[in-house]
Amino acid sequence: MQRILVTGGAGFLGSFMCERLVAEGHDVICLDNFFTSQKTNVAHLLGKPNFELIRHDITLPIFLEVDQVYNMGCPAAPGHYQYNPIKTMKTSVMGAINMLGLAKRCGARILQASTSEVYGDPEEHPQTESYRGNVNPIGPRACYDEGKRAAETLFMDYHRMNKVDVRIVRIFNTYGPRMHPYDGRVVSNFIRQALQNEDITIFGDGQQTRSFCFRDDLVDAIIRMMNNTDGFVGPVNIGNQGEFTIRELAELVIELTGSKSKLIQQPLPADDPTRRKPDITLATKHLGWTPTTPLRDGLAKTIDWFQSIDLNDYRPPTP
Ligand code: NAD
Numbered sequence: 001m002q003r004i005l006v007t008g009g010a011g012f013l014g015s016f017m018c019e020r021l022v023a024e025g026h027d028v029i030c031l032d033n034f035f036t037s038q039k040t041n042v043a044h045l046l047g048k049p050n051f052e053l054i055r056h057d058i059t060l061p062i063f064l065e066v067d068q069v070y071n072m073g074c075p076a077a078p079g080h081y082q083y084n085p086i087k088t089m090k091t092s093v094m095g096a097i098n099m100l101g102l103a104k105r106c107g108a109r110i111l112q113a114s115t116s117e118v119y120g121d122p123e124e125h126p127q128t129e130s131y132r133g134n135v136n137p138i139g140p141r142a143c144y145d146e147g148k149r150a151a152e153t154l155f156m157d158y159h160r161m162n163k164v165d166v167r168i169v170r171i172f173n174t175y176g177p178r179m180h181p182y183d184g185r186v187v188s189n190f191i192r193q194a195l196q197n198e199d200i201t202i203f204g205d206g207q208q209t210r211s212f213c214f215r216d217d218l219v220d221a222i223i224r225m226m227n228n229t230d231g232f233v234g235p236v237n238i239g240n241q242g243e244f245t246i247r248e249l250a251e252l253v254i255e256l257t258g259s260k261s262k263l264i265q266q267p268l269p270a271d272d273p274t275r276r277k278p279d280i281t282l283a284t285k286h287l288g289w290t291p292t293t294p295l296r297d298g299l300a301k302t303i304d305w306f307q308s309i310d311l312n313d314y315r316p317p318t319p
């Protein structure tokens with residue numbers, strides 16, 4: 001049994017991570033400032049003796065005694081991270097420094113939730129971890145992409161200089177129950193629109209691609225990486241290799257929901273990556289992991305969840 005800190009623990013992925021770790025019997029501290037999440041995501045864990053919730057912003061230091069840290073606190077959807085880009089950069093960079101300092105003091109192992117966005121609009125396809133990326137450092141996505149790149153740098157420097165036991169995972173587009181219904185991401189938008197028979201908003205011509213990983217597969221890989229002991233610290237790509245155009249995704253959501261929605265086109269946002277697909281050779285080799293949930297099955301579970309919630313319980317992010 002370990003004492004485990006999960007920053008961003010009330011979020012879409014963090015809350016499922018907490019749920020898994022609590023079920024495994026660990027002592028879990030969930031730390032969150034609730035910028036893009038709500039307490040309802042972890043309400044079912046509050047009565048458990050091995051779960052604790054702290055409202056805290058990781059841009060500020062905190063003193064806790066733990067064995068492991070999953071650093072997942074950061075707005076992740078474009079609409080969320082562009083809401084206050086300076087705060088996004090601070091969260092990535094100062095959050096990493098504070099959490100690495102905590103890990104160094106406690107001798108804890110620390111994992112960084114990095115992102116496929118470190119590859120920007122990739123010129124290499126599929127993307128391997130050795131690809132250095134094509135990020136626009138001054139564009140509207142830079143606060144997130146460059147913040148996450150800087151956090152990776154800090155993780156590797158604390159590892160080399162201070163011998164902090166680090167892990168880095170690069171997460172590709174992940175979806176599932178508890179994603180914020182108004183986060184503006186493509187899966188949440190399309191399901192919400194389809195269930196309400198509203199127009200489905202395709203940005204650009206819909207020929208851009210993404211590879212969508214189901215939440216449960218992703219969290220499984222992250223926990224494996226945290227507990228990996230073969231000396232591999234990453235970065236490691238975690239994602240599903242199935243590659244779909246955004247138009248294909250829209251058509252699948254319409255089919256699965258039986259919706260009457262029509263597809264409409266809207267302008268493509270600046271710097272929107274054209275293609276994205278992970279090479280997961282390293283994850284398979286070091287973690288014995290491959291995702292097992294096909295998009296169709298994962299979407300069906302996500303649609304069920306969207307049908308079970310009251311959209312009025314969710315609000316857009318606030319300062
Ligand atoms: P999310 O927005 O649901 O979760 C992020 C959580 O971090 C939220 O609960 C939010 O309130 C919290 N947070 C934000 N700023 C904070 C701060 N300054 N201090 C404390 N807490 C803060 O997003 P998610 O999809 O669950 O993403 C979790 C992590 O995984 C993020 O670090 C994200 O960058 C990374 N990631 C996610 C995806 C994906 O497709 N979901 C892809 C790549 C990387």
Ligand code: UDP
Nearest residue numbers: 078184185186187189201202203208246272
């Ligand atoms: N997208 C879309 N309609 C929407 C929301 C997003 O066509 O209502 C597109 C978006 O332009 C991008 C893709 O879907 O090409 C994935 O967008 P998302 O914001 O989910 O993730 P990211 O761009 O960060 O991969």
